[in-house]
Amino acid sequence: MKVLVVGSGGREHAICLALSKSPRISKLYCAPGNGGIAKIAECVNISATDIDAMVKFAKTNADFVMVAPDDPLALGMVDALEAVGVRAFGPSKNAAKLESSKAFAKGIMKKYNIPTAAYEAFTSPDAAKAYIKKQGAPIVVKADGLALGKGVVVAMDEQTALNAVDLMMCDRKFGDSGNKVIIEEYMTGPEVTILAFTDGKTVVPMHSSQDHKRAFTGDLGPNTGGMGAFCPSPLYTPEIADICMKEIFRPTIDAMNKEGTPFKGVIYFGLMLTPSGPRVIEYNARFGDPETQPILMQLETDLLDIFEAVTDERLDKLQIKWHDGYACCVVVASGGYPDKYETGFKISGLDKIPDDIFVFHAGTKLSGEDLVTNGGRVLGITARGSTLEEAALRAYRGVNCVSFKNAYFRTDIGR
Ligand code: AMP
Ligand code: GLY
Numbered sequence: 279m280k281v282l283v284v285g286s287g288g289r290e291h292a293i294c295l296a297l298s299k300s301p302r303i304s305k306l307y308c309a310p311g312n313g314g315i316a317k318i319a320e321c322v323n324i325s326a327t328d329i330d331a332m333v334k335f336a337k338t339n340a341d342f343v344m345v346a347p348d349d350p351l352a353l354g355m356v357d358a359l360e361a362v363g364v365r366a367f368g369p370s371k372n373a374a375k376l377e378s379s380k381a382f383a384k385g386i387m388k389k390y391n392i393p394t395a396a397y398e399a400f401t402s403p404d405a406a407k408a409y410i411k412k413q414g415a416p417i418v419v420k421a422d423g424l425a426l427g428k429g430v431v432v433a434m435d436e437q438t439a440l441n442a443v444d445l446m447m448c449d450r451k452f453g454d455s456g457n458k459v460i461i462e463e464y465m466t467g468p469e470v471t472i473l474a475f476t477d478g479k480t481v482v483p484m485h486s487s488q489d490h491k492r493a494f495t496g497d498l499g500p501n502t503g504g505m506g507a508f509c510p511s512p513l514y515t516p517e518i519a520d521i522c523m524k525e526i527f528r529p530t531i532d533a534m535n536k537e538g539t540p541f542k543g544v545i546y547f548g549l550m551l552t553p554s555g556p557r558v559i560e561y562n563a564r565f566g567d568p569e570t571q572p573i574l575m576q577l578e579t580d581l582l583d584i585f586e587a588v589t590d591e592r593l594d595k596l597q598i599k600w601h602d603g604y605a606c607c608v609v610v611a612s613g614g615y616p617d618k619y620e621t622g623f624k625i626s627g628l629d630k631i632p633d634d635i636f637v638f639h640a641g642t643k644l645s646g647e648d649l650v651t652n653g654g655r656v657l658g659i660t661a662r663g664s665t666l667e668e669a670a671l672r673a674y675r676g677v678n679c680v681s682f683k684n685a686y687f688r689t690d691i692g693r
């Protein structure tokens with residue numbers, strides 16, 4: 279079978295690595311891919327958001343397409359592929375609204391009593407500001423649309439919240455994504471990510487995981503796409519898992535069916551374990567990055583078997599198996615990320631990394647013979663262990679082998 283993966287980050291590298299182990303795949307493509315993915319798949323130079331070019335390529339070259347990133351899902355790439363008879367993994371454009379519109383997601387949660395922070399949505403900056411003044415701080419301001427994980431301001435004081443409204447609605451920092459804002463209740467508690475496979479009928483959670491969104495060690499600095507992750511999370515007990523299945527996962531899948539927008543693919547539940555129980559912070563309509571890197575290292579079942587079972591709506595017939603133990607991924611980033619950073623620096627030391635440590639490439643490219651930096655998050659160095667400590671120790675052993683100019687990483691992932 280010929281399979282195409284759409285995307286170019288560490289997540290797509292992890293997906294390609296898992297797929298490359300499937301005996302049923304005769305040819306693996308990744309578009310556009312990156313310097314690391316090029317070693318295990320043929321990279322095709324098509325932008326992940328170029329729906330027409332992707333559909334055209336897939337129609338003649340692929341039997342199955344896996345759409346990994348949020349943007350092409352929100353633009354309807356899965357619908358476009360299915361319309362020309364190409365089997366594709368991922369939610370439809372309408373189902374992907376769970377991620378691409380926070381107002382849609384919050385509306386679903388309100389209507390179906392799925393636990394989340396109380397909120398109001400606004401299209402007028404004045405009304406948003408009046409609401410903030412009425413509620414007081416701490417309070418959370420969110421751009422409605424996609425904003426590369428940066429459209430959320432957790433404001434500890436009122437002025438910060440008011441400034442966030444100006445930034446999103448008046449300065450249009452995130453373009454149209456800020457036409458509408460959500461103002462929501464500030465919640466407290468540890469955060470856990472649950473990724474689940476679903477065919478719209480059955481929902482099968484993967485190993486629980488914890489992301490590290492802040493840039494610097496000790497949860498300091500600005501929010502990023504994620505600086506590291508590990509799985510499973512010791513916080514996510516079987517009791518909490520039961521509550522989440524009953525109050526959050528199952529009701530969300532049922533709600534999407536009732537709304538006429540059945541969700542098929544990977545659904546991402548960003549959860550906060552608050553003093554009053556688990557609540558949804560956000561949904562994503564896809565695998566998380568970097569959570570996917572450690573999670574797929576723990577997967578025993580052939581990933582293609584799972585993708586096909588989801589697409590063909592027979593997930594209930596498949597038993598998904600996981601390895602014991604833990605996995606940990608540490609992101610090595612370009613100095614300056616998530617703000618301005620330079621790229622094009624030579625990456626060295628990858629040849630010194632032991633075989634049991636895997637280096638997922640996020641922002642790299644080949645420049646002649648050299649591998650150079652080509653993004654904010656550059657590498658996701660991932661290892662397994664029988665304990666979390668062991669997995670983290672191994673991952674950091676790998677991190678200490680690599681270097682490039684201005685590189686930085688957090689020293690507390692999985693610790
Ligand atoms: P999001 O992009 O929605 O995942 O938000 C980014 C981060 O902001 C989350 O991982 C949380 O740490 C924080 N956050 C979002 N919503 C809330 C909330 N209602 N209360 C407290 N923190 C929040
Ligand atoms: N790691 C957070 C995300 O993928 O959105």
